[in-house]
Amino acid sequence: MNLFRVMEISGSALLAERLRAEIVTANLANAETTRTEKGGPYQRMHVVFGARPSQSGSGPGSFGTMLASFADLHAEEVRVVNVVADQAAPIRRFEPGNPDADTQGYVAYPAINPAEEMVNLMGAARAYEINVSAVTSTKAMIQSAIGLLS
Amino acid sequence: MSWLSGPQMMFLERYLDLSTMRQTLVTTNLANIDTPGYHTRDIDFRGELNRALDAPLTTVSAPFTREVRGLTERPDGNNVSADRESMLLAETQLQFKAAAAILRAQFAQLSTAIREGQ
Numbered sequence: 001m002n003l004f005r006v007m008e009i010s011g012s013a014l015l016a017e018r019l020r021a022e023i024v025t026a027n028l029a030n031a032e033t034t035r036t037e038k039g040g041p042y043q044r045m046h047v048v049f050g051a052r053p054s055q056s057g058s059g060p061g062s063f064g065t066m067l068a069s070f071a072d073l074h075a076e077e078v079r080v081v082n083v084v085a086d087q088a089a090p091i092r093r094f095e096p097g098n099p100d101a102d103t104q105g106y107v108a109y110p111a112i113n114p115a116e117e118m119v120n121l122m123g124a125a126r127a128y129e130i131n132v133s134a135v136t137s138t139k140a141m142i143q144s145a146i147g148l149l150s
Numbered sequence: 151m152s153w154l155s156g157p158q159m160m161f162l163e164r165y166l167d168l169s170t171m172r173q174t175l176v177t178t179n180l181a182n183i184d185t186p187g188y189h190t191r192d193i194d195f196r197g198e199l200n201r202a203l204d205a206p207l208t209t210v211s212a213p214f215t216r217e218v219r220g221l222t223e224r225p226d227g228n229n230v231s232a233d234r235e236s237m238l239l240a241e242t243q244l245q246f247k248a249a250a251a252i253l254r255a256q257f258a259q260l261s262t263a264i265r266e267g268q
Contacts, residue, residue, distance in 0.1 A: 003170060006177050013181035020184070049185040075174050076188075078181045127183050130232055134180045137243045138173060144250040145166075148257065 012077035044086035
């Protein structure tokens with residue numbers, strides 16, 4: 001196991017959390033969007049995280065891979081497995097003057113709760129921060145290992 | 151037995167290895183802080199160090215990782231505690247730094263010997 005791979009694990013989390021923040025921001029931005037390319041109102045999106053064994057960078061069967069396979073049994077990167085649309089029914093508001101209103105005068109708006117999205121965004125930001133501190137810590141360890149050479 | 155493969159060096163080497171291993175696990179736990187169903191994993195540092203020191207020098211044995219008990223599980227089945235992992239992150243970093251500093255001092259001694267104490 002080398003420390004650079006440890007940084008890659010943290011890096012995978014940074015990537016995943018940033019994507020989550022992006023999706024949440026898109027949900028917030030489109031909270032009132034009634035027209036989409038697919039037709040109908042915008043649908044709230046969710047990210048699905050999954051743990052995946054971290055991939056070794058070196059080629060198959062090399063000494064490094066063999067050695068790493070002993071130590072990496074439980075080193076798992078996080079990956080965004082899927083981005084799924086929320087199946088909740090849209091919220092119907094009575095706005096007869098709206099060009100998107102149906103025959104009864106109701107407009108379908110996305111079922112998005114801004115408070116819920118903000119909490120989600122804060123969660124993503126906190127998780128991002130904690131992984132940045134993990135990178136900082138690993139960096140300090142690499143520095144002290146390099147210090148052995150000087 | 152040569153000075154470089156002496157018990158002190160071996161101890162430091164294993165210590166650094168295990169610190170790295172633990173850092174990997176702590177980092178993995180932190181990376182999966184929002185993964186549904188993920189459970190915190192850790193090693194018994196002291197126990198693994200003793201086991202590594204008892205084993206012959208040439209054998210490479212994988213440390214046993216175990217799921218940590220007694221942590222509060224969230225409704226999504228994840229039980230990673232940010233506080234616990236942050237503490238361990240700091241602790242592991244300091245352990246690694248300390249071992250690296252001692253190792254460096256050992257090499258400095260050797261260097262002094264090579265330079266005939268000058």
